[in-house]
Amino acid sequence: MGYLSRMTQWKSKLDLPDNANPLDPSSKTRLKLGLFSYPVLQAADILVHRATHVPVGHDQSQHLEFARDCADGFNHVYGKVLVPPNTLLSPAKKVMALDRPQLKMSKSHPNPKSRILLTDSEQEIRKKVAAALTDSIDGVSYDPAQRPGVSNLVDLMYHLEEPNWATPQSILMENTGLSLKAFKSLVATVIDKHLEPIRSRYEKLMYSGAQRLEHATLIGEEKAKKSADGTMRVVRNAMGL
Known part of the structure; x- marks a missing residue:
């Protein structure tokens, strides 16, 4: 909880004026659980597919550090099971919002x-x-x-x-x-x-291409399940489950 609450993206969202109600100062902290737990889900996706390198923007580099921390913590207890991912930074480290260039461009911005x-x-x-x-x-x-x-x-x-x-x-x-x-x-x-x-x-x-999209989805689902199942078998064996 402490690690996640110190995440830069979480803290930056707390500072957005859109999250504050002038009649209720405490409303500034009322953000969605999904935003708080997002780095955990991201780390799970990366680690379950044993990704060795992950291309991200500068704002996501802290999330990759979290994924590595999760892998290292697990491996310290159960042996070398998970793969700590390396960060591949995009040359465009951060693209700023068109209306407020002091903030990064985001699809979740209300404007x-x-x-x-x-x-x-x-x-x-x-x-x-x-x-x-x-x-x-x-x-x-x-x-x-x-x-x-x-x-x-x-x-x-x-x-x-x-x-x-x-x-x-x-x-x-x-x-x-x-x-x-x-x-x-x-x-x-x-x-x-x-x-x-x-x-x-x-x-x-x-x-x-609706049928083509559905076909690609099924192929992707099959590949993802096979990849995840392989990792989870190794994880369960290492934990004695």
Whole structure:
């Protein structure tokens, strides 16, 4: 309980103003049990399938540490049974919200304009990026501390445009003198170009491939059950169950 209550994501959710009722100060702590226990379920999924490497964003690295701690604790008592997973950090360690660039982008945020979804249309992407919170300073510069909103847009372009840029600052050299409005339009174009193949594939599967999806689900279920059963047999034997 102590370990989970110190999780960065849990503490950050406690600080969100959306969780507070001004008439009830204690309401700030009324979060869902699922959010608190999520690292435990994540660790169980990783360990039961004996994953050796797990790609995550920077915000999930603490959860991987928890999974390793669970594996090490179990192995200390029962021998080398579970596989402590290694963390593979994504180059894009953290993507910030479009409306509040001091917070990370999240699908659970109450404002749908705060995030870009993989399935967003080009029009939706352009509207969200155009409405992204920036500042009143003319031009584009990269300064996450002083200009978090603009810098977040630069980061999005840096990570998504192909061929990839050498550094975020190199984007500025190529777009000197561009207004914020023009730069937002450019960023929206880059995001849409990157997501279009994913969106098209998703739409094709959702609207014309129901049987194919069901078949893939059954295959995945079979593979997952076989993998989990193998680990659980070893775990039960080690515990003498």
